[in-house]
Amino acid sequence: MLFTLAQSSFAHPALALGLAPTGLLAPAEHTRLEGLRLVRRRREWLLGRWTAKHLVRHVLWRAQGEGPALSAIFIGNDERGAPYAARCVGQEARPERLPMSLSISHSEHIAFCAAWWGQSLRVGADVERIAPLDSAWMDAFLNERERVWLEKARSRAIPAHSSGAFGSDSEFAVWLTAIWSAKEAALKALRLGLRRADPRLVTCHLGSSVALIERWRAVRLTLAPELVPASSQVNAWWRFESPYVFAVVVV
Secondary structure, three states: OEEEEEEEHHHOHHHHOOOOOOOOOOHHHHHHHHOOOOHHHHHHHHHHHHHHHHHHHHHHHHHHOOOOOHHHEEEEEOOOOOEEEEEOOOOOOOOEEOOEEEEEEEEOOEEEEEEEEOOOOOEEEEEEEOOOOOHHHHHHHOOHHHHHHHHHHHHOOOOHHHOOOOOHHHHHHHHHHHHHHHHHHHHHHOOOOOOOOOHHHEEEEOOOOOOOOOOOEEEEEEEOOOOOOOOOOOEEEEEEEOOEEEEEEEO
């Protein structure tokens, strides 16, 4: 089962100040927070935990009929830096890892989390603020198939004078951001990230309709054999919600 949740730093007054809301953190997480000196980093880290813990509690309620306190849920990071969720059994006991995959992403004051209940598949989540991307970026991160698709999609874009809030250039920025976000989510799901894999090995096709509608839509992703076996099943979705794009990938 796939679950997602997005929240802003305005969800609780303390978050915007980089302070932990009462009842949010487990003891080990308080220690981690104390090591973060920059307010911006503390705010981002706390918002990620706030969002992830609310999502994990919802997943546990749906899957097992229980809703533990937020401080009884521990969000840690494995050896590759990927987040995981665990249950705090006691003050001194080691947290009991939950049978689920978890992913956390940040962009400005937004945190976006995705969770997959079960251990058979892994999830990756990404949120990006829509922004123009230059040709140097395209050279570094897009492959030839994506360039061809983008040029065809751009030729079908509604002219700026008749498209309302989004002109053709703005639509193009949304598509570029969506492709980038889907690539990021895929590499997170694979537990690779940009440091371990070339994003051009992930090919993203948004589909024949690229109208800017605020709902989840499927993405067709093709992963190179260097990343996963050809038989692997890949499911991906993206959502436009101005001024952000969200993406989720399950592998």
